[in-house]
Amino acid sequence: MKLTTTFSALAAMAVAGAASAEGQLNIYNWGNYTSPEMIEKFEQEYDVEVTVTDYDSNDTALAKIKAGGHGFDIVVPSGTYVPIFISEGLLMESRPNEMENFKNMDPQWVDVEFDPGRNYTVPWQWGTVGMTVNTSVYGGDINTAGIYLDPPDELKGKINVVPEMMDVMSTAIYYMGGEQCTTDKEVLKQVRDKLVEAKQHWLSMDYGNIEKFAKGDLAAGVNWNGASMRARLQNADIAYGYPIDGYPVWMDNAAIVADAQNVENARLFLNFIMAPENAAMLSNFAKYANGIVGSAEFMDADLQDAPEINPSDELKAAGVLSKTCPPEAQKIYTAIWTELQK
């Protein structure tokens, strides 16, 4: 918020005084997610005035961009929303794959299902859904969704599950041997029964759990890697597990809005964030990984070898990139989710 105000003020000054900058760039991004240092660097390098505006959910961003008249050039939707943005005609086919810094993009992030070959989008940050466990309470294997679905006695009653339907459903489906977005009734029945049975051992289904993990109110739970890492920095007993049967991987991606006013600056920006030193600035700020090869050496020391963003190869292979499930799957998941919380 403060960031936005500062940049808005700067932008206003630029308009008021003789416009000294080459041009402008309006970025629409998740709150507390854009490195101010990186923006400053971009402004200086290209003599562009940048304005950053926040949103709090993909749905908010989608609704606002769809409504038009927003004046934004760059938007940063999650992978699950990129196909919706594209099919609604909201993104420009800006061909990042022909840009100079495209060579830095990690090959595993090039042919993604939500934007094969990267004709529209560039990686911003990516993360995983896994298990946060206080290892002083439970010393067993934490790389399994059994932590919250078949909880060991030590953890019962001290588990938090983030109330994010798709993340929790997906992890449970993989644990029961199902595929992403499955509509297989046998699997889903098992998933439902397992979730309903496990719920009695959960303490809460809540966001904002960093403090509670750090202080010991919670001992385990379904969580995001960045949040888990922040809890570990306050309490060294906290560890992050990657469920071996499969876990969701998400990526937020920068793209140019279809009716952008400052297309050239937006292209410069996409190319800019694919440079390793700039991508590293993003990670240092948001504490998640980026999709750019060679950025690690520019990262802060605590990020470089953080287990929360550097899984072993075996565990890394279990990650499943989240995609948008078809409405018929969504409908069943909502029914199960409602029954779980009734």
Place this chain on the structure above:
Amino acid sequence: MSDAATTRATRSRWLLLAPALAVLVFAASGPLLIVLIYSFLTPGDYGGVVWSLSPDAWFSVVMEQDFFTEEIGFADAHLSIFWRSIKLSLMTALLTFVFGFPTAYFIATRPREKRDIWMLLIIIPFWTNLLIRTFAIMELIRAEGTVNSALLALGIIDEPIQMLFTEFAILLGMAYVYLPLMVLPIYASLERFDFTLVEAGYDLYASRWRVLRKVIFPLAKPGVIAGSILVFVPSLGAYVTPRVLGGGKQLMLGNLIELQFGAGRNWPLGAALSLTLLAIVMVALILYVRAAGNEEVRHG
């Protein structure tokens, strides 16, 4: 008054009413109409609605087709959530009454110049944001929170009592937040109360309990009913309190509606559920009007 004068008077009355009417029609009825229309449409694939009529949303408010057996039956999950919301709201109203009535009585029996100070103390919490008050309650009742730490230090308990993330926590949070809404109307009806009636009661050999039941309470009743409605209605639609203090494990109506517009991507069902909530509130209000109406007849 001549016809022309009457017409003029009527016209100016309408003109004066126009801004308020416009606000009511466009700002209240307009959105409500959209909600009503949406509840009869088909959900869009990725949120939003498709413009084809469908009764499905209303059907699934109380009925459901089991995905596994394909049997049609009552929507057990929705009905449990309705029931939890109504139950907790009624209990909140009862709890605020139990604490609010003596408070209001106490204030009404203070000397006139002192009453304002007491009222101020009741109103002060209203100056703070709801979310902050809710988090304050959370800090008090957490496992490592103030209450548990104090009880542990005093040796009353051996291990922390799990209070947070229970129905008790939701109830406590809602009662705390809505207490002033109960105290104010009861105070308003007791303030005008003629306390010589109490003396008259004692003179006629009525016991304390009998005076309370037969003299004070009937005259405070309009305030109690108004207060109950004022507490019941917002409790029914409560969203923040169940989410923060209930730990999100158990939904209330407000949370169920939010789910449909968010991850559930079923806007028509969300709209139908919102209107169902509205209907429950309407029923409560009709009961209130009836009860208040009877009261006037008896005293009038």
